[in-house]
Amino acid sequence: MLxxxxxxxxxxxxxLSHRRKLLEHKLALYMDGGEPEVLWEAxxxxxxxxxxRLRALLTIAAAESIYPxxxxxxAAPDLDCIEAVMxxxxxxxxxxxMSLIHDDLPCLDNDDLRRGKPTNHKVFGEAMALLAxxxxxxxxxxxxxxxxxxxxKPANLLDVALGLSRATGPSGMVGGQVKDMxxxxxxxxxFDMATVESIHAGKTGALIRxxxxxxxxxxxxxEKQCQSLARLGEIIGLAFQITDDLLDVTGDAxxxxxxxxxxxxxxxxxxxxxxxVDGARKKLAxxxxxxxxxxxENSLDNGSAPVLLSLLKYSINREK
Amino acid sequence: MLxxxxxxxxxxxxxLSHRRKLLEHKLALYMDGGEPEVLWEAxxxxxxxxxxRLRALLTIAAAESIYPxxxxxxAAPDLDCIEAVMxxxxxxxxxxxMSLIHDDLPCLDNDDLRRGKPTNHKVFGEAMALLAxxxxxxxxxxxxxxxxxxxxKPANLLDVALGLSRATGPSGMVGGQVKDMxxxxxxxxxFDMATVESIHAGKTGALIRxxxxxxxxxxxxxEKQCQSLARLGEIIGLAFQITDDLLDVTGDAxxxxxxxxxxxxxxxxxxxxxxxVDGARKKLAxxxxxxxxxxxENSLDNGSAPVLLSLLKYSINREK
Numbered sequence: 001m002l003x004x005x006x007x008x009x010x011x012x013x014x015x016l017s018h019r020r021k022l023l024e025h026k027l028a029l030y031m032d033g034g035e036p037e038v039l040w041e042a043x044x045x046x047x048x049x050x051x052x053r054l055r056a057l058l059t060i061a062a063a064e065s066i067y068p069x070x071x072x073x074x075a076a077p078d079l080d081c082i083e084a085v086m087x088x089x090x091x092x093x094x095x096x097x098m099s100l101i102h103d104d105l106p107c108l109d110n111d112d113l114r115r116g117k118p119t120n121h122k123v124f125g126e127a128m129a130l131l132a133x134x135x136x137x138x139x140x141x142x143x144x145x146x147x148x149x150x151x152x153k154p155a156n157l158l159d160v161a162l163g164l165s166r167a168t169g170p171s172g173m174v175g176g177q178v179k180d181m182x183x184x185x186x187x188x189x190x191f192d193m194a195t196v197e198s199i200h201a202g203k204t205g206a207l208i209r210x211x212x213x214x215x216x217x218x219x220x221x222x223e224k225q226c227q228s229l230a231r232l233g234e235i236i237g238l239a240f241q242i243t244d245d246l247l248d249v250t251g252d253a254x255x256x257x258x259x260x261x262x263x264x265x266x267x268x269x270x271x272x273x274x275x276x277v278d279g280a281r282k283k284l285a286x287x288x289x290x291x292x293x294x295x296x297e298n299s300l301d302n303g304s305a306p307v308l309l310s311l312l313k314y315s316i317n318r319e320k
Numbered sequence: 321m322l323x324x325x326x327x328x329x330x331x332x333x334x335x336l337s338h339r340r341k342l343l344e345h346k347l348a349l350y351m352d353g354g355e356p357e358v359l360w361e362a363x364x365x366x367x368x369x370x371x372x373r374l375r376a377l378l379t380i381a382a383a384e385s386i387y388p389x390x391x392x393x394x395a396a397p398d399l400d401c402i403e404a405v406m407x408x409x410x411x412x413x414x415x416x417x418m419s420l421i422h423d424d425l426p427c428l429d430n431d432d433l434r435r436g437k438p439t440n441h442k443v444f445g446e447a448m449a450l451l452a453x454x455x456x457x458x459x460x461x462x463x464x465x466x467x468x469x470x471x472x473k474p475a476n477l478l479d480v481a482l483g484l485s486r487a488t489g490p491s492g493m494v495g496g497q498v499k500d501m502x503x504x505x506x507x508x509x510x511f512d513m514a515t516v517e518s519i520h521a522g523k524t525g526a527l528i529r530x531x532x533x534x535x536x537x538x539x540x541x542x543e544k545q546c547q548s549l550a551r552l553g554e555i556i557g558l559a560f561q562i563t564d565d566l567l568d569v570t571g572d573a574x575x576x577x578x579x580x581x582x583x584x585x586x587x588x589x590x591x592x593x594x595x596x597v598d599g600a601r602k603k604l605a606x607x608x609x610x611x612x613x614x615x616x617e618n619s620l621d622n623g624s625a626p627v628l629l630s631l632l633k634y635s636i637n638r639e640k
Contacts, residue, residue: 036490
């Protein structure tokens, strides 16, 4: 009972809105000016166009969950933990935006609309969209390293920079994208769980896992905390993807802001094809329960601000 | 007189061939296996396809030029300086290969041949070539950080990782590529020196400058040595590009391995359009003289192995 009351008292919407505002401000700051002007304009077009910001919010929430018990809090007691992970959160959002730009290109998904706006290549042309994506990949690493607080240990920052490369590269996001491409349109439509799991562990899972693990590593949390957050990242990443696949079948076009049924039409390897709608819902309930236990057993949320718990539930119960 | 004799005794070809062999071995090792298999095959196709390896050779030569006087040599006397910069040299070659893959794509230069072989997208398709390029960008950072020797100071490695992002990103290589695209085909054909300089400082210059500066920073050379090598990198990068532009006008198709006259046909912003052929040759002579002084004044080569001097001359006097 107590748990429920506490959750009700916590104003999750106000929390999200405040943290998002801080992030948007930093993103705009990190991407201000720059030349060649048109390249920066193309990069800003995709990064500063809103979106849920789930990855960045997870990073901020994870930082709050391990603060003030971490190394950095002891080394620099006046430092604000949200401020300290902003370069990391911004880098993650840049990588995410970059992946959408390249995914939308004619040689991949050939999408004209993204979040209700024309896709990057529709506005800036294919060549510029390609280069804006390349630019964002490198800008993400640059911002992470150049803008991180001087109190952060170089060895921790190196670990995180390495983790970002791995989560994004051939064994992570890019690899998942290739697998998705290989299986999409596969006429027989028989996907086993291992295949779908392996696609999504790379394509969306690796970066979401990183978004929760990295702030803990950066601020110098204990190894146990880092690992618990990494596991929570796997759970949220998987739950997020199953929900995405469900919404494509059960969602409403107006609420979604995109046309449902695209996965089916393009014969994507989705969780629905493995489990069916009911099976996917059951799987989601299991993921939610595992996430809840993990958070409570590892005291990752404090009682008055169940931030990670709320984000877990949000990933599953969202309508778009 | 002495200078000439020493240079003649030094077997530059044997040197190049030995260092290239070490590099090729490491590249193959760093890129062995991996899945999804087709993605790794596509990445290997472009990275392990030979080429001059100028950037990696410059990195190795710069490391040799500051050894054994640097911090790392004192901290770990048994460490081999060539071995120590191999992850860096490999990362630079991966970035270079990635830039060629994306440059060759239909939406950019639309080239079918590279080094006498079909381009990446001709073999693997556009989508895979796009993703192989993205994968290589991240693999480069991963190899640099994960494979670097544990004796290298984390703060130095971080500086180098940051330098790599900057040399490659929107203010470096990617930015130069955008500028090149903006000016190519410009019908009036009036390019001033500042425009051409700014294109090439980004497109090829930034990575070549980095290739010379980074090993010095990584191994802990003095700030003066780092700066001298960075300047030498600017000189070699510029000389290399002017020579490239010259060869496109005066070169022979068989020796070049590609069709000359492409720059003129596609109205590229080249040094020849700024200076003319004779002017470009004069400019090259000036660059060579400045490079020679810089090397000798800063004792960057030892007498018996004028490696950097030979690489400077090679960048200018090559026939392909």
